[in-house]
Amino acid sequence: MATLPDATKPVNATEHVQTSHPNPSLQVTADHQIKMVEAPVQEPGPGDVLLHIKATGVCGSDIHFWKTGRIGSLVVEGDCILGHEAAGVVLKCGEGVTTLRVGDRVAVEPGVPCERCFLCREGRYNLCDDVKFAGVYPYHGTLQRYKVHPAKWLYKIPENVSFAEAALLEPLSVVLHGVKTGGLSLGRPALICGAGPIGLIALAAARASGAHPIVITDLEPKRLAFAKDFVPECVTYQVDRQLSSEENAREVRKLYGEGEYEAPQTVLECTGVESSVVLAAFAVRRGGVVCVIGVGRDIMNNVPFMHVSLAEIDLRFINRYRDTWPAGIACLSGGILDLKKLVTHEFPLEKALDALNVCSDLSNGSIKVQIVDDVDAQI
Incomplete structure (x- = not known):
């Protein structure tokens, strides 16, 4: 199956990992359709880790990409896995990763800036024009079981913060x-x-x-x-x-x-x-x-x-965020904010299509819909 590049991989990446479970993914198409597709699992490269995504929140932007195919200058021009509000578990570390270990529970900052432009050098990396943002074409997102992401943009979460709460760190x-x-x-x-x-x-x-x-x-x-x-x-x-x-x-x-x-x-x-x-x-x-x-x-x-x-x-x-995950984790773990009530609907990964349909219809009364994956994923 022809696939688009992941946010951390070149177009010609071909190395795949054998996993204990398949990798269902929710993809949007250029003609405003959504579909569940089995996606390949990539080998983490230098500085990357392979994650088992445990929870992903459905964002209004996911609905926009599905219904209208664009948000401003961001246009869906081909199949792309949606999702960017996520948390998961480290399954495998690539070469040079020293800050994380297999089994670590982490929250995902979905944008990977270039780190070379003047905005990145100033610390305003949220304005980077070359950011690779998960779930925005052509960079695959987190509505899949397995996802490669740079270790630098992952944050350990304490035991008193659930995966559902950690997925709320993005909003x-x-x-x-x-x-x-x-x-x-x-x-x-x-x-x-x-x-x-x-x-x-x-x-x-x-x-x-x-x-x-x-x-x-x-x-x-x-x-x-x-x-x-x-x-x-x-x-x-x-x-x-x-x-x-x-x-x-x-x-x-x-x-x-x-x-x-x-x-x-x-x-x-x-x-x-x-x-x-x-x-x-x-x-x-x-x-x-x-x-x-x-x-x-x-x-x-x-x-x-x-x-x-x-x-x-x-x-x-504002445009997204910068340097916010540590503060957000402190707010949740320290009891400054309790956001658990916001998650009104949960769906297993295999029913991600249902999740988007519920989220897109306000008459369903949803606030935050999350897609969770409780399988014991291993490699």
């Missing part, structure tokens, strides 16, 4: 980068736009940061109910489709009380939806910060430029 990393960029402050009001997985993690992180009061918005009442149960101290607001974004923003502001100091100082916009970004711009206080975490359309035509300009609103953006 948590997005939030950690957003929180740092947005600058939440102790005792200062904050607004979270969107009660999907990223928004809910942002809600928990905002509460842990000491921001107060915190309001979270969404269109879906069930997700807002989940948010209230997840962080009881928050205030929820269901966006009214009959109102404009500016009118919804006025209603949101009322939840903080009277006076300009009661409006949110920081907004973490976690949807990427244009109307929500506009709501965020009108809801934030003058001189405040709106950090857009969500991934949206290529071009937004209705962002209120003059309002943002005259109010000196600091409109910021």
Whole structure:
């Protein structure tokens, strides 16, 4: 079977490993199909390890690649294994690997930057233009049993962090980068736009940061109910489709009380939806910060430029994360954040197709769908 290169292998890699179990994988195609395919298992090269992937979360980007075939300039041009929110066990170490041993439990940072460009040299490797990101064509992802990945981008997890929690470190990393960029402050009001997985993690992180009061918005009442149960101290607001974004923003502001100091100082916009970004711009206080975490359309035509300009609103953006896994592991292992409730659905690897179908239909009530593999995989 012809295969595309793994994120750590050249196109002509041919060395395969014999394993105790087959390697089912969930692949997206250029014509917007998904399929389960038996994939070869590669030999780990110098600096690499072979992993048994124990848990992978389904991300909205996986659904985008399936349904639309692209996210911005990232286009699916051939068969590609999806998945990037992952944790697993080391099965084999390649030459030169000294930081990991067989049997180590690890979380996966899915992006492998070039480490040569000026951005990598500055430590801003999340902006590397030549990053090899798992699950983004042509680099195969983690929705397979066996995956080769560089040891440098794997992190040991303590025994009190489960594989399911460790797979949440990737979306948590997005939030950690957003929180740092947005600058939440102790005792200062904050607004979270969107009660999907990223928004809910942002809600928990905002509460842990000491921001107060915190309001979270969404269109879906069930997700807002989940948010209230997840962080009881928050205030929820269901966006009214009959109102404009500016009118919804006025209603949101009322939840903080009277006076300009009661409006949110920081907004973490976690949807990427244009109307929500506009709501965020009108809801934030003058001189405040709106950090857009969500991934949206290529071009937004209705962002209120003059309002943002005259109010000196600091409109910021993030791209993924950098140097966040150690902090994320500390948050989970130290009890700063408890994200276990977010995993509402689990599917075995062989039923990964079902997992994506459930995740793609909001009427199913899923928050975070994970695909797990409990077989005793060996080589």
